[in-house]
Amino acid sequence: MDYHVSKTKFGEKPDFEYPKPIFIEELGEEGLKKLFNEFYDLIVDSDIGNFFPQEEEELEKVKAHNVKFFIEAAGGPKHYSETVGHFDMVKAHEPFSITEKARREWLGTMEEVLRKTDISDEAKQSFWDFLERFSKHTVNTPVSEDFKI
Numbered sequence: 001m002d003y004h005v006s007k008t009k010f011g012e013k014p015d016f017e018y019p020k021p022i023f024i025e026e027l028g029e030e031g032l033k034k035l036f037n038e039f040y041d042l043i044v045d046s047d048i049g050n051f052f053p054q055e056e057e058e059l060e061k062v063k064a065h066n067v068k069f070f071i072e073a074a075g076g077p078k079h080y081s082e083t084v085g086h087f088d089m090v091k092a093h094e095p096f097s098i099t100e101k102a103r104r105e106w107l108g109t110m111e112e113v114l115r116k117t118d119i120s121d122e123a124k125q126s127f128w129d130f131l132e133r134f135s136k137h138t139v140n141t142p143v144s145e146d147f148k149i
Contacts, residue, residue: 001115001121001124001125002125002128003111003114003128004132005104005107005132006132007100008100008103008136008139010100010139010143012136012139013136013137014133014136015133016129016130016133016134017129017130017133018073018074018075018130019073019074019123019126019127019129019130020122020123020126021075022120022122022123022126023074023075023119023123023124023126023127024071024074024076025123026119026120026123027074027117029071029076029077031117031119032067032070032071032074032076033067035113035114035117036066036067036070037063038113038116039109039110039113040052040059040062040063040066042112042113043106043109044059046105046109047102047105048102048105048106051102065084068080068083068084069084069087073130073134074127093138093140094140096140097140097141098138098139098140098141099139099141099142099143101143102139103136103138103139106135106138107131107132107135110128110131111128114127114128
């Protein structure tokens with residue numbers, strides 16, 4: 001497994017590939033829900049926890065909403081499109097000041113959860129490669145060139 005994270009150039013919206021079918025085939029919808037439950041339980045206590053609701057009931061809504069997107073992105077049923085419609089990554093993250101450092105914190109938390117997930121490295125790598133590139137679309141706040149990430 002290679003959990004490489006490349007640096008985002010501000011304004012970059014790179015092409016990406018959705019995860020290979022092996023990811024959802026091995027993990028299943030319930031496994032993906034479990035993965036994201038564990039992820040959000042960790043992320044709320046991270047350095048970017050302020051981006052997420054701290055009340056359990058509100059956090060559960062975020063988990064349910066976002067897992068629909070990731071199930072669909074991984075090749076599962078179109079739960080997200082059927083209930084929400086088109087997903088606009090830029091618009092969805094406008095209310096938050098997301099820097100490259102915040103993106104790396106998000107990815108680091110996901111790496112921690114993925115490492116403990118019992119699926120093949122091929123399936124994990126496919127999902128990681130998707131997240132690593134796709135997450136660049138969330139970065140909406142530049143950081144001074146003097147500040148090293």
